Amino acid sequence: MKREDLKTRVLGILTTIAPELDAGGLRADEPLRNQIDLDSMDWLNFLVALHEQLKVDIPEADYGKLATLDDLLAYLKEKLPA
């Protein structure tokens, strides 16, 4: 999947979790949780949705690698088949 397509998918999922999100105003290099009101339940729901829609499993130990949108996309690109 191309990075841009992946970004669209990820932002789409994120918007279902946080409907007030202005995806266009999101800074890709700043921590997501500083910009969006995501508690641990929201975050878990986000990961479950990624798991269901993109068939990718993210272990808890990797949460630290997923602070920003850039981090998340790089991580997913590596995990997904090209």
Place this chain on the structure above:
Amino acid sequence: MIEFKLPSLGADMDQGKLLEWKVKPGDAVERGQVIAVVDTSKAAVDVEIWHPGIVEELITKPGDTVPVGMVMAKLRETGEVAPAPAPTIPPSLRKPASPAARKRAHELDVDIDKVAGTGPHGTVTLADIEKAATRPATAAPPAADRQAEMRKAIAAAMSRSKREIPHYYLSEAIPMHRALAHLARANEARPVTERVLMGALQLKAVALTLRRFPELNGFWRDGAFQPGAGIHIGVAISMRQGGLVAPAIHDVDERGLEDLMRALADLVKRARAGSLRSSEMSDPTITVTNLGEQGVESVFGVIYPPQVALVGFGRVAERAWAEDGALRAAPVVTATLSGDHRASDGHRGARFLAALREQLQRPEAL
């Protein structure tokens, strides 16, 4: 004949608007079945019935606002023969109303039995009738109205709490390295769909501890403490657009952690979607609030009447921690107890928090 009355859906709700019946006359209903959807200031609530039977008559019409305790439908016991329809309501069962209100209701073509009375003992006043006549019967209110209504409901419940309940407050720092390590280990083996959050672990710890402190779990009613029938924890859930609800998870002490986590996830999802059940709204025996994720160290909550206690958790954060004569960095959470001094004393409250701390040192037992 079984009368189905609008149940109380929390201290801050005294009336509700029927949005929809889920049953029709002739339907058989089971205990626990959702039979109506009622709009309150906080959410559209699925109202359950607790007596099986066959629906005889639906009295309240969709769009009508009815006070708590009003008969909304009549059912007959399974096997009971359908009676001949009663032509009129006997005067003793008529809604109390002032003569002026009755006259005005007639003039304005308002059904007085459907009007929520604000006078003494629920008496319908002239003002109630005029208000009812101008209120259009519509579906759920728009979001902005819901916001304003929710704010009002919270204001009423919290003002009542601070007026009536002599709160005392206690706090305790609880080391969390054991609980965190246990959870990380357990979650490693779980697929993402079954992962358990610290919030669920904390709820279970509170519930197990409460078994030994029944005076914190229940209600203050009519000048006396009534213990709760089970440990039904109200979970404070913030709404994304502001405001909060605190519906119950039932029998938390008896649930396994995975089951509790599923219940918690489901409750949060439904609360935010505005789809809660009447039993969840009406019977929490204590409330737990967690503001740690918003970054605060501790929260001293306002008790939700008629409950008698509230447990708060702050952020789990690394702090300098002295244990066994050594100082080290350790994850610590501050747990607090807001207690109703009419129902319990600080001494027992302190024992409760100490027991909660010990409980969280044995996460494998949760």
